[in-house]
Structures are given as structure tokens and as C-alpha cells.
Amino acid sequence: MEIKKIKEFNTTGPCNQDDHYMLPALPRLPDVRNLIDSKKYYVLHAPRQCGKTTSVKACVKKINEEGDFYALYCSLEEFKGATDKLQAMDTLIGNLVGSLKESPVEALNKAGRSGFWNKLKTEDDYIASKLKEWLKALSKRLDKDFIIFFDEYDSLFGETLLSFMSQLRNGYVKRDETPFPRSIILIGMRNIRDLKIHIRYEVQSLGSSSPFNIITE
Numbered sequence: 001m002e003i004k005k006i007k008e009f010n011t012t013g014p015c016n017q018d019d020h021y022m023l024p025a026l027p028r029l030p031d032v033r034n035l036i037d038s039k040k041y042y043v044l045h046a047p048r049q050c051g052k053t054t055s056v057k058a059c060v061k062k063i064n065e066e067g068d069f070y071a072l073y074c075s076l077e078e079f080k081g082a083t084d085k086l087q088a089m090d091t092l093i094g095n096l097v098g099s100l101k102e103s104p105v106e107a108l109n110k111a112g113r114s115g116f117w118n119k120l121k122t123e124d125d126y127i128a129s130k131l132k133e134w135l136k137a138l139s140k141r142l143d144k145d146f147i148i149f150f151d152e153y154d155s156l157f158g159e160t161l162l163s164f165m166s167q168l169r170n171g172y173v174k175r176d177e178t179p180f181p182r183s184i185i186l187i188g189m190r191n192i193r194d195l196k197i198h199i200r201y202e203v204q205s206l207g208s209s210s211p212f213n214i215i216t217e
Contacts, residue, residue: 035183036147041172041183041212043185043187043191044056044185045190052187056151064103064104069144070142071149072146073099074095074150074151075150078091079155085160092131096134100113111142116137116141117137131163135148139179147182153187153188165212
């Protein structure tokens with residue numbers, strides 16, 4: 001007996017067209033491709049249950065199907081409450097490796113299984129800036145420009161958020177000298193400027209020097 005598949009409305013997480021009633025996801029982000037073509041780093045923010053993750057995953061799929069760039073999705077949701085920045089960076093890299101291994105794109109999947117980052121572990125630069133050096137090494141390895149979507153980025157706070165943003169900033173300003181992701185998109189509920197109060201120290205702040213100065217609503 002064939003079981004009839006019934007679609008339903010979904011508000012508990014990302015939607016997919018096989019199981020859920022939904023509007024097309026890609027039209028919700030009409031400017032994303034233009035910003036990527038311009039090598040922008042930017043923030044996409046909106047309240048919960050607005051379709052951010054559903055739309056972003058559709059965008060990642062579309063970019064990879066078009067074949068001009070490689071795109072990867074990585075969620076930072078599990079970092080809520082993380083206070084040890086070194087441990088958080090190790091966990092983040094583990095998540096990125098897992099995302100590579102789960103990617104249907106052969107080049108990304110192969111990179112995730114290659115263990116390319118193992119030879120970095122004894123280098124001073126890697127010990128000091130693990131995320132930046134990992135992204136540099138991956139970008140060097142790939143034969144196309146690389147784009148990464150960090151979902152739930154505002155799960156990070158304090159020194160962990162500051163370390164995350166500082167390493168991305170450092171890689172961003174040196175892109176003309178060494179390979180680094182073409183575009184990085186932070187997805188969350190809040191504008192990056194709203195997080196200053198969570199990371200401000202006497203002499204440290206995200207401030208206007210952050211590359212994430214474009215807000216897509």
C-alpha cells in the first residue's frame with residue numbers, strides 16, 4: 001500500500017519543498033548574488049521564523065549548482081554560552097569540517113576528508129589564529145573562490161565573538177596578499193552593531209572597522 005505524502009505548514013525550523021507548504025525561497029534574497037559578485041562581507045538579520053535559514057540554504061544550493069563559486073553553510077547555534085575562545089575555535093573548525101564532509105559538492109567534500117589542516121597545527125600562526133589560518137588553507141586548496149554563510153552568528157558573545165570577528169577582519173583586509181573567502185555572510189537576529197555592548201572593552205570594539213558594514217533586510 002502506497003503511503004500518501006502529506007505536506008504541512010512548518011514554523012519549527014528550515015522548510016523544504018517536499019514536506020512543507022512554502023513560497024519560493026530564493027526571491028527573498030534578491031541582492032545576495034550581487035553582493036557576492038562584489039566580494040562583500042555582510043550581515044543578513046531578521047527576527048526568528050522569517051525564513052532566514054531556509055532562504056540561505058536555497059542560496060547555497062543555487063550558487064553551487066551555477067558552478068562559478070563554492071558555497072558552504074555552517075551553523076553556530078551550538079555556541080550559545082561558549083566562554084572559552086580557544087575551545088570555541090576548535091569546535092568551530094570541527095563544525096566547518098563537518099559541513100565540508102556533508103557537502104554534495106565534490107571539491108568541498110574531498111577537502112573535508114583530506115585532513116589538510118593537520119599540518120597547520122604546529123605552526124605559530126595557526127595556534128594564535130586558528131579560524132583565519134584554516135580559512136586561508138582551505139581557500140588556497142580550492143580551485144574556485146569560496147563563500148561561507150555563518151548562521152546564528154549572534155550565538156557568540158564576549159571574547160569568543162571578538163576573536164571570531166577579529167580573525168575574519170584580519171583575513172578580509174589581506175585578501176589581496178593571500179587567499180581568503182571571497183564573501184562571508186553572517187546570518188542572525190541582530191545587526192552586528194547591536195552586539196557592541198556584548199564585546200566592548202576599554203580599548204576593544206567591533207566599531208566601524210568591521211568589514212560587515214552592509215545590512216541586508
